[in-house]
Amino acid sequence: MSTSDACTKRRHQLIFVLLLAMIAGTMLYLNHHTPLQMDDYDYSISWATGKPVSGFFDVIASQIEHYNLWGGRSIVHALAQIFLYWGKAVFNVLNTGMYVLLLLEIYALSKPREKAYCWPILAFAHAFFMLFLPFFGTVFLWLDGACNYLWGTALGLLPLLLYRNAAEGGFFSKHGGVLAVVLSFLAGWTNENTACGVLAMTACLLLMDWRKNRPVRPWQAAALFAQAAGAALMILAPGNFARASVYSYESMLLEFIKRMVIIALYTGLYTVILWIVAAFLIYKRKSTKVRTVWAAILFACSLLCAFAMVASPELSDRSLTSTVVLALAACLTLAADVKMEKLALVLLVLTAARSVQAAGDVRAHEARWQIQLDRIQQAVSAGEESVEIDSVPSESPFTMGIILSENPDEWPNKTLSKWFGVKILERKL
Numbered sequence: 301m302s303t304s305d306a307c308t309k310r311r312h313q314l315i316f317v318l319l320l321a322m323i324a325g326t327m328l329y330l331n332h333h334t335p336l337q338m339d340d341y342d343y344s345i346s347w348a349t350g351k352p353v354s355g356f357f358d359v360i361a362s363q364i365e366h367y368n369l370w371g372g373r374s375i376v377h378a379l380a381q382i383f384l385y386w387g388k389a390v391f392n393v394l395n396t397g398m399y400v401l402l403l404l405e406i407y408a409l410s411k412p413r414e415k416a417y418c419w420p421i422l423a424f425a426h427a428f429f430m431l432f433l434p435f436f437g438t439v440f441l442w443l444d445g446a447c448n449y450l451w452g453t454a455l456g457l458l459p460l461l462l463y464r465n466a467a468e469g470g471f472f473s474k475h476g477g478v479l480a481v482v483l484s485f486l487a488g489w490t491n492e493n494t495a496c497g498v499l500a501m502t503a504c505l506l507l508m509d510w511r512k513n514r515p516v517r518p519w520q521a522a523a524l525f526a527q528a529a530g531a532a533l534m535i536l537a538p539g540n541f542a543r544a545s546v547y548s549y550e551s552m553l554l555e556f557i558k559r560m561v562i563i564a565l566y567t568g569l570y571t572v573i574l575w576i577v578a579a580f581l582i583y584k585r586k587s588t589k590v591r592t593v594w595a596a597i598l599f600a601c602s603l604l605c606a607f608a609m610v611a612s613p614e615l616s617d618r619s620l621t622s623t624v625v626l627a628l629a630a631c632l633t634l635a636a637d638v639k640m641e642k643l644a645l646v647l648l649v650l651t652a653a654r655s656v657q658a659a660g661d662v663r664a665h666e667a668r669w670q671i672q673l674d675r676i677q678q679a680v681s682a683g684e685e686s687v688e689i690d691s692v693p694s695e696s697p698f699t700m701g702i703i704l705s706e707n708p709d710e711w712p713n714k715t716l717s718k719w720f721g722v723k724i725l726e727r728k729l
Contacts, residue, residue: 312417313454319419319648320400323426326655327399330441330698331392333662335669336384337702338712339444341719343377344384353385372537373448375489376691377456380447388443395446402454407596408461408624410632414592420644421632429630430654432573433639437662437698439621445700448491449621456622459502459527460601464594466517476512484523488530492612494622495531497605501597502527520605532654559610566617567606574631575599581634591633598630611634661696668692679722686723 336344346353347369348361359381363374371377383391406425411418429436439449462480466472472480488495502524510516549555578595581587587595605621609615672689679687686708694701704726705713716724 303550307715309416309505312419314421316417316419319422319455320403323403323422324396324400327396327440328392330437330658330662331395332667333659334437334441334443335666336388336443337669337700338442340380340384340442341712341715341717343444344719345715346381353381355385356382359385366539368538369542370539371543372489372534372540373452373491374537375536376447376452376491377487379403379451380444383443383447385614391443394452395441395443398446398451398454402450405454405457405461406629409457409464409629410636412636418636420640421636423644423648423651424632424635424640427590428574430658432649433570433617433624434697436658436707437694438700439618441662441698442700445618449618451623452490453494453625456487456490456498457625458483459498460522460598463502463505463520466520468522473517476517476523480519480523480718481526485526485530488527488532489534490530491619492531492535493619493621494536495527495530496608497601497603497622499524499527499531500604500608505597508522517658535546545615553727556610559612559615560607563606563609564616566620567603567623570617571602571627572697574627578631578634581631581638586638587634591636595630595633598626598633602626602630658696658698661698665692665694665696665699672702676716676720676722676724680720684722686725688725688727690727 344352346358346362347365348358353359353362359378362381363378366377367374383394403422403425407418407421411421429440433439438445440446462472462476462483464470466476488499505521506516506524515669578599582592600621602625605626609619612619668690669692672692675689676687689704691704692702703712704724705711706726707713708717708723708725713724713726
């Protein structure tokens, strides 16, 4: 390596580290000013005892009841309950780290093998989330939402990272073993559509390797079975069937068609920019054949994660987190050979301005909710039987609405009443 190349590498390394530090600082601030809300109060209470979570073993007992009564996302909901027991301050730090880890996963999936510290990839990924993701606060800042969709996505993508690492002769090409199997099992037991989409793509990749006489290592087969086992444990939870039983449909065929149309519309809405950029890059032949194939694999996995939701009676935009992440990684894979430094700098300026806006939005949301918490505390201190408070709707992509029910005996009023020890009523304006 020449002296010039060494200096360039050191400069890129410094920018890479400083960029990560800037992103981490922004996220820590946003996490700090995002209050506990909605489902956070549900998971602060043990499903086993009906009392506040009191420790790690209480979380396990709670999740056993949750598995039987509500659903199978035991890993991510256990994380939520552990964080609620440890305290919001601990979550703020660890959740910041997990957001940085997700960006590094996108980087690992999309970077050129021969380029080190390709910082524009990080800049583009963070900028896309900040500028274009309409449910940023719900999936990256809100405690329960982050455990489900940030942590769930970061864990759910691990099999793809393991596959690429092994294919490129990395650590797992020689040292897969127990660690890869455990990570794959956890990846399968995250959230339904991400786990199923990544599982299907991992199976296809290994099958293609086998058909083309490329090595399929014993640990990869074992990890695939572990991944499937984790997904099966999640999907076959009695709680899933109990919740699904309350829905009824005149025609399941029409219901599935309806779901597919909704999923297609939302997938298009959140990823259309990425598809357009990818099509332009392919048209201009800005990427090598190998990276074009890998990008196609990531785009296909993105769609698998999206349309896996067709089996769910409950559709939400935040469930498309893994779909967006994989489409973003695919687009950045195609863009990796393009000189992006100047555009990345422009995006960093826009992202910095957006971060200032986000900081103001989360502080304002926190202040509005704190007014309601103060009213509750005053009522408790005065020994009152009930208190009227306002809903706090979201007015920003960086916050999540706190919407009360008109019926005080329904969620979330019921949970808030139990947590604070006073009946919560929605104030009529």
